[in-house]
Amino acid sequence: MSDAVLETRGLSKAFGALKATDEVSLDLRPGEIHALIGPNGAGKSTLIAQVSGALRPDRGSVRLEGRDVTARSVEARARAGLARTFQISALAMEDSVFENAALGALGASGRPWRFLRPVARDAALRDRAMAALERVGLQDAADTPVSALSHGQRRQLEVAVALTLQPRAFVMDEPMAGLGADGSRRMTGFLDGLRDEAPILLVEHDMDAVFALADRVSVLVSGRVIATGTVAEIRRDPAVQAAYLGDSA
Numbered sequence: 194m195s196d197a198v199l200e201t202r203g204l205s206k207a208f209g210a211l212k213a214t215d216e217v218s219l220d221l222r223p224g225e226i227h228a229l230i231g232p233n234g235a236g237k238s239t240l241i242a243q244v245s246g247a248l249r250p251d252r253g254s255v256r257l258e259g260r261d262v263t264a265r266s267v268e269a270r271a272r273a274g275l276a277r278t279f280q281i282s283a284l285a286m287e288d289s290v291f292e293n294a295a296l297g298a299l300g301a302s303g304r305p306w307r308f309l310r311p312v313a314r315d316a317a318l319r320d321r322a323m324a325a326l327e328r329v330g331l332q333d334a335a336d337t338p339v340s341a342l343s344h345g346q347r348r349q350l351e352v353a354v355a356l357t358l359q360p361r362a363f364v365m366d367e368p369m370a371g372l373g374a375d376g377s378r379r380m381t382g383f384l385d386g387l388r389d390e391a392p393i394l395l396v397e398h399d400m401d402a403v404f405a406l407a408d409r410v411s412v413l414v415s416g417r418v419i420a421t422g423t424v425a426e427i428r429r430d431p432a433v434q435a436a437y438l439g440d441s442a
């Protein structure tokens with residue numbers, strides 16, 4: 194039996210005649226960062242949407258810790274330990290940093306969202322939210338409204354919200370987007386340490402970050418995985434060079 198934490202088999206999704214993902218099989222192993230790269234329109238977002246449960250595949254399956262979750266909703270997968278961070282912020286801007294983290298903790302508890310107020314009195318949930326904020330270095334900003342955070346801090350908070358789920362696997366959609374060089378370096382350092390907590394399936398356009406972080410890379414072109422391997426293997430793969438990275442890789 195596979196020891197993969199997260200596994201896709203034959204995931205396929207067509208939009209009309211366009212095969213956005215075509216028989217995609219990949220796995221995420223304990224302790225690793227597995228980067229998914231590919232040119233614009235390759236199908237990365239479509240694949241991530243199927244993994245997280247936002248989009249139903251035409252064919253294929255998703256397994257989390259050996260359990261088939263293909264028919265489960267985004268929320269059910271999150272409760273089962275699949276934490277996704279988004280390319281576009283899903284934070285509640287007017288709420289505080291703590292309230293956003295607490296909402297994540299509440300979601301993980303499986304209790305209805307309308308019970309936010311009691312969260313502040315629920316020591317276990319509060320501790321979980323604060324621990325996640327400390328983990329990303331935002332504990333001093335707990336009372337700050339999200340709208341007052343820098344872009345980089347919002348990215349950190351998104352990871353904290355994901356952490357409150359006590360995830361078994363992370364799925365991250367472009368965590369470096371818009372961070373600038375310094376922010377990217379900081380986030381790279383942070384993700385580097387996070388892989389021990391839970392493995393990360395990482396969609397990222399920032400190749401410096403991918404090459405610095407990835408234990409393995411899968412290259413998606415026109416909906417198909419054309420190669421999976423270490424950074425060194427991917428860089429010298431002729432098909433990858435031809436299709437995506439070019440001579441500069």
Ligand SMILES: Nc1ncnc2c1ncn2[C@@H]1O[C@H](COP(=O)(O)OP(=O)(O)OP(=O)(O)O)[C@@H](O)[C@H]1O
Nearest residue numbers: 208211212213231232233234235236237238239240
């Ligand atoms: N809802 C949709 N309806 C029709 N076509 C879609 C839909 N979503 C995606 N596509 C098409 O599927 C293909 C894959 O798109 P997708 O967004 O998954 O690629 P991507 O690799 O994430 O691209 P990018 O790097 O630009 O974000 C593209 O040709 C896109 O136009």
